[in-house]
Amino acid sequence: MDPTSREWSLLEPHLPPSGGRGGRWNDHRTVVNGILFRVRTGVPWRDLPERCGSWKTVYERHRRWSADGTWDRLLQAVQADADLAGRVDWGMVGVLPGPRARGRCPQGQAARPEKRTAPRHHRPDEGLGRSRGSLTSKIHLAGEGGCRPMALLITPGQWGDAPQMIEVLDGIRVPRPLVGRPRTRPDHVSGDKAYSSRRNRRYLRRRRIKHTIPEPRDQRANRRRRGSAGGRPAGFDRGRYRRRNEVERTINRLKNSRAVATRYNKRAYVVHGTVTAAAVRLWLRP
Template sequence: MTRFAVLSDAQWARIEPLMPSSVGRSGRPFQDHRRVVEGIIYRYRAGIPWRDLPDHFGSWKTVWKRHRRFSGDGTWDLVLTRLLADADAAGVIEWEVSVDSTVNRAHQHATNLPRDTGGPVSNYTKFRHEPPDHAIGRSRGGLTTKIHHLCDAKMRPLVVIVAPGQGGDAPMFPYLLTALEVPRHGPGRPRSTPVRALGDKAYSSKAIRKLLRSRGIQAVIPEPADQIGHRKRRGSKGGRPPAFDKEIYKRRNVVERSFNTFKQWRGIATRYDKLAITYRGGAVLRAITIWLKALGDTP
């Protein structure tokens, strides 16, 4: 096995049937899907420019165009959804979810497109549409992008959304929860209700707690000091403090460790992609490789 072989035969056999069979109006079949997909993985893992891809993977233009197409037409999302369905059928998914975001610096090569800032949150949740600001914003770290992430109890990603770095975490939570749909093998609605949701103080709001309560999901979210003080000042009108299990909350670190795994790919830790669609596509592809390993399809 060479250093360019990044998928085992078992891993490729699982995802090969999900690859598109033709391209464009002419209906010409795609050539050598595996080599191209491994080229995309290699590029994000190494964090190199597309033009610097080794010749082993063929034309860099073909690799980039295929990734752009698969990111925009939903192929990567389809593959991840099918793997999640397989994992759920095998009892691999742990339905205690944790939520958080991570800020990633955008390289200067990713920030040289015209941008219209200040778009609504919903722009960043339509996975197949490029937002006008390309999900690049300005925060303390400069020009940055956030990856908002929902993972299971074993650090494995369930939902991935990208948004500008200055955006808040709480407004994205309803979209993350709505996007959580794992189809079942056979009849029945997709699984979309975790047992509980763990989040830090940024997710402590009445709207989020009400949403979780309406879905029958236990909220394990601490109250920030200002909310505690405001409630106490109101006396009996402030209501009871929300239930909070400190022991369960200790397990929230899985989402931080999940980000550490994500950022082992240099092309995810630093954003080099101009388009939000392709950057998110790389993050979804990283999630795919994590679930392939979880399903036992290792080299």
Template sequence: MICHGQDSIAGLIIDLVAGRGELTDAAWGRIEPLLPQVDGRGRPWRDHRQVVNGVLGRLRTRAPWRDLPERYGPWQTVYERFARWEADGTWAKLLEHVQVRDDAAGRVEWTVAVDSTVNRAHQHAAGACTRGTWTGTNRKIRSTRRRARHSVALGAGCDHQGPSRRRLPLSIVLTPGSVNEATAFADVLKGVRTPRAGTGRPRTTPDRVLGDKAYSSRAIRHLLRRRGIAATIPERRDQVANRRRRGRRGGRPPVFDTEIYRDRNVVERCFARLKQSRAIATRFDKLANRYRAGVVLASLILWLREAAR
């Protein structure tokens, strides 16, 4: 068989990895009751599991939508279902449901490590229409200077879970690649919101936040102190020198536990697991909302895999 062009090669790759990254029976059993059901009006929907596996296959191999294998059905159906469930919040609801169940079972420790990673955008991510869906996160990413359009920063708050010491994302925030990660800290912290399994307000306050020196600022420390959240963030050298230069007026150094800080680098493992999906490691989506939906779906798979351990 002769393949012509990069798109054909990508389609061949996704055929060769049939079954990799697709939903297991246990994972499908957890999310199937939460998916939209047929109401008896109009044409029946194509099998949800087939479509979701098609979306996962595209995330795993970064193949263009048009090159999805026939076993997933028409590529238009897969893409439209993916876009529709991004717009109505279905993907986010699935992730929230899994987090709620794990929190109710006591599997979430609420020690949150915060960091960000910059993912380059492929040339096919350019050229999105500026009308209609160009609002919210899409406009925020687009409105920065030209160089920032070539990358997107993925900020995440990850929670420790299980004896394997892997971390799973609790909050996902997209920013332009040129924006300082500390400016998105408040949005990442705001995204930590897990409803209760029964009655009561959602859990929005971690017990502790771990961050590197990029998050060592007076505003961030004040925000955490005001909300009663312990902080394990090292000081930058210039901050230490400035405090010592001022003597007594410089105040006491912030409390810092080196043993607890050793767990902060586990957030890098979270990013590494997310980037196993090639469509996450490199941005191919034209709209930031579509890219974020892919990150949410990849996070959902990580939570489902951890729950099956």
């Protein structure tokens, strides 16, 4: 479903200016409708409806906006509008590994043996890796209590979760035009036990961010074995930890977009732009 007039009025002021060489930025609304339609349905670009205009124009603009950071700026802009209206729940920001986007096999390779077609290593700009089953990408996500994404990161599917937590939280940047610098620090962060590490807890304490992360059994046993040198037990608020489902629901809302649940693009920056466009769509909804 295309954005309503109310949703378009929230998005339009933050789009790049129209005009330019060859008039390439004209008719933003038709092109944005085509991009969001493709993100939602996952259809090939050539199969976009005629009401979306030229499929090549829609694809090229999405690729350009993914490459130059336009989608990231649009996400920050709609987050800033929501924060100004008091719609951002800074008291509950959860970090979870999102869905693995399964990479599609190039045409003509599906019938060949898997070991011969899948390269052992992939280019860094592809964000593809071999995890259980096939080639996949992983979406690491920070979401707020309103079931909307705050920041995201695309990595190969076999990468661990804990090392990505700091980079995901560093990606939170909500502009505040009325009070100065953007807000980057949530009041409270929750995560599952996959994010429990000394490095992550040290980072959160240094930034004075309260956190609720359960301590795995092996880490707890190792701390007790070391005695006083192992430090104090990590605090755990069971009531706040129950709210982790809000981030899981955010992931499910993103997976409703077929181009997010299944990876159709080769370059990681286009995949990042696709997921960010789906996140912008969630922020536009009331």
